[in-house]
Amino acid sequence: MKKMITLKINDREYDLVTEVNRTLTQVLREDLGLTGTKQGCETGDCGSCTVLLDGKPVNSCLLLAVEAEGQEIRTIEGLSEDGKLHPLQQAFVEHGAIQCGFCSPGMILSAKALLDQNASPDSKEIRTALSGNLCRCTGYQKIIEAVESVGKKV
Amino acid sequence: MSTYSVINSRAPRLDGPDKATGQAVYTDDLHFPDMLYGVLLQSPLAHARILNIDTTKAAGLPGVKAVLTAKDMEVIPYGVSPARYDETILAVDKVRYLGDEVAAVAAGDWETAYEAADLIQVDYDELPAVFDPYEAMAEGAPVIHEAYPRNICAEVHQEFGDVEAAFADCDLIHEHRFVNKRQDAAFLEPNNCVAVYDRNGYLTLYSSTQTPHYVQRTIAMVLKIPVGRVRVIKSYVGGGFGPKASASTLELVSCALAIKTGRPVKMRFSREQVFLHSRARHQFFHTFKTGVKKDGTLLALHNTCVLEGGAYSSFGIATVYYAGSLLGGPYKLPNMKYDGYRVYTNRPACGAQRGHGGVAARAGFEQQLDMIAEKLGLDPVELRLKNIMETGDTTCNELNMSSLGMKECIEAIRDQSDWKKKKGRLPKGKGIGMACGFFVSGAGYPIYRSDTYHATVVVKISEDGGTIQVRTGSAEIGQGSDTAMAMIAAEALGVPYEEVTVVSGDTDLSVDLGAYSSRQTLMTGHATKEAAEDAKRQVLEVLSEQLNVPAEKISLRGGLVFFEGVSPDFETIRIEYMKEHRGWTDSPKEGDLTFKEAARLAYIKRGTIVGTGKYKPPKLGGSFKGAAVGTSPAYGCSAQIAEVTVDLETGEVTVDKVTDAHDCGLAINRTSVEGQMEGSVSMGLGEALFEEVKFDDQGKIINASLAEYKIPTALDVPPVESIIIESHEPNGPYGAKEVGEGAIMPTIPALINAIHDATGVRITELPVTSERIWRALKEKNNPSPA
Helix, strand or coil: CEEEEEEEECCEEEEEEEECCCEHHHHHHHHCCCCCCCCCCCCCCCCCCEEEECCEEEEHHHCEHHHHCCCEEECHHHCCECCECCHHHHHHHHCCCCCCCCCHHHHHHHHHHHHHHCCCCCHHHHHHHCCCCCCCCCCCHHHHHHHHHHHHHC | CCCCCCCCECCCCCCHHHHHHCCCCEHHHCCCCCCEEEEEEECCCCCEEEEEEECHHHHHCCCEEEEEEHHHCCCCCECCCHHHCCECCCCCCEECCCCCEEEEEEECCHHHHHHHHHHCEEEEEECCCCCCHHHHHCCCCCCCCCCCHHHEEEEEEEEECCHHHHHHCCCEEEEEEEECCCCCCCCCCCCEEEEEECCCCCEEEEECCCCHHHHHHHHHHHHCCCHHHEEEEECECCCCCCCCCCCCHHHHHHHHHHHHHCCCEEEECCHHHHHHHCCCCCEEEEEEEEEECCCCCEEEEEEEEEEEEECCCCCHHHHHHHHHHCCCCCECCCEEEEEEEEEECCCCCCCCCCCCCCHHHHHHHHHHHHHHHHHHCCCHHHHHHHHECCCCCECCCCCECCCCCHHHHHHHHHHHCCHHHHCCCCCCCEEEEEEEEEEECCCCCCCCCCCCCCEEEEEEECCCCCCEEEEECCCCCCCCHHHHHHHHHHHHHCCCHHHEEEEECECCCCCECCCCCCCHHHHHHHHHHHHHHHHHHHHHHHHHHHHCCCHHHEEEECCEEEECCCCCCCHHHHHHHHHHCCCCCCCCCCCCCEHHHHHHHHHHHHCCCEEEEEECCCCCCCCCCCCCCCCCCCEEEEEEEEEEEECCCCCCEEEEEEEEEEECECCCEHHHHHHHHHHHHHHHHHHHHCCCCCECCCCCECCCCCCCCCCCCCCCCCCEEEEEECCCCCCCHHHECCCCCHHHCCHHHHHHHHHHHHHCCCCCECCCCHHHHHHHHHHHHCCCCC
């Protein structure tokens, strides 16, 4: 069964017709070409598909696209402005917080949600906020340092 | 202060901005017009004969474009080591594990493809299965491969020196058994690929692989296409750690389906299929018997190991050799005997994972060293320092330590962690432990027997002289190899890092064996350096002719040209350059002659300036059977100290801190080196404390998800203090060697030694869960009656 929906993604409205059983990850990646959102498990365990829904991090693989209607969706593509990296993106690059990069979009969005709530989190708060985003490469250390560095600037 | 302009710094990664913004393209992000979607049908049984496969219904489903079984093609066996080509593209006559690939379907969308796969009817005659390697070796056990009686896939018996005679001279002989668990590499990006076959008979495979070169060769062999007509392109890869280092069914089937249909075919593993494909760390059952003198001098080791290999060989022959050879160092050990058996079982095939073959051996052996130190009343650090190898030493199995900062690593962590104040003096429930390890900096020989170069590189200068492009078939899989190559090329040419770009991971660009055995910094690095120097030589030759200055008096640094003892007039070159670039905004105006101007001149005189480089190691190692495994032009080494808190009521472990020193030779990129060290600690911590692939009694994995197979989260890993030790490696480019795998070696034993220090109990089976500690504590406090 198909449904016509309007999704508000990165401040832009998309009108589309989608099967009602498609996840937000699938629609973002396959229908809208927003492939910055990654798919690592399809079961909500890894956090690679994290997007912000009204500012809160959610696993977009666990959400049907039709359920996201009416909410502000922010994906990694909507973070940099005027071609300039968001301070978190800049910090991830500078601190070496990125290796394979597969977790990075979700990790950065979870970090943004944290900083929007808590401008200057300590490392325990950062670790807790990012504990739903798995990273197999970095051991998290440089990720924590990157988020901490942005927090301190605020 | 570094004498280098580019290397040995913290240059930001080339791919950082693209990865931070979601712009980096991974294979599953690719889409082609007319693309089909391929799905595999896998065996629901661990061991069964295939009586019949009926694909009629599947083929008849609207939208299905192709159905493939082994009957549709000439089946050519393949695998990793040519000595054990025991896999086929799809199952022939029988299935050997629950998940073995039986058939495949290509359709216009995923849903149709899955539906069609369900419609394939397979009649199986179930056979008795065997899951335990000891049972598999027993007489009368089910035979998994006819050619391998008692299911022994590979067997190794080596002796260096005379172990029995040495034992007779020992004051103490200690023996214990150590067991790890089967791992999953748990890279975040599930394997995936897209195959495209064009009308001229050229096949291109985009794949999330670590080794485009080996995949290209395997496809060419299995599908009978000349190597020159197979191109493998690795997009960005979301982690590999070993299991993506060989051709998979996924890759071969997508190619076969693309050829059959003439349309691009995309395939991918679900997370569950990643577990089923496996090819990650084996389970090792090690017994170590070590003999020492009273003063702690190591005299002999007899190491016995049984590996549960799963249904196919994969990297297993190398693995079983590594499980012996990598104990040859980093301690002076004059006598060593090894008996290893890799055994087939009806489970997914194990292969290579970070620290290939050596991690469990190292974990158990370093635990044993602590047991010995305790018995002799020696400090574990002192015991190790007493026996440590140094630069120039050769192991009893003929591995040459051309550089080895092992002693420096131990001293650095001992001092940094305040070991002397803490060891034996911490309160109950707190513990400190240490361990060492080393690893190859690139396998000394290719997987297939060949005189091939291990790496070739092309460095091309753009026609305006302003941009340097490094072209290499090497594989950036997250470790930072593209960045390292850019830094090496910039250093060798004398230009800024920002002016170098890297295109990589494509078999059309160059030959490179890929990302495994921690080889690229050393091997691809050598070839990159040589290629950059070759390009530089050409530019300097032209400049020398033009200015009538001997080339040896001209040098390049930071993108500028310097003349030694002469001041030639280069105004004509500059005027010419500016005329040629009228209207451009980046022309040099005053000051020193730039590399750009010189390189433009070279282009005008000679055409496109291209430098080439190549590398293969010299002949390495001894002449005994299996001597090749463990050889390398260089060895990296590590020492770690772990500090833990254990709840003595519940057995819960908190890792408070890890102090980590690694000798990587000259660190090309210091941030990347630390990244490998920190990542290694995290992966080792997971294996030590909670990771284990579990099966039911039918051979089905019961935790094939990232919820049930737990890898460390940000809350599980401790702060890691990384200390980079830089010995000078004569065989490495600029003295550089590995970090990616040696760094994981000490983690597990350092943790279990710290847990012993905190609790007084020795856990000799991984993972060291709260339950195992709790039971051991209970047993220690209230020993059960014998």
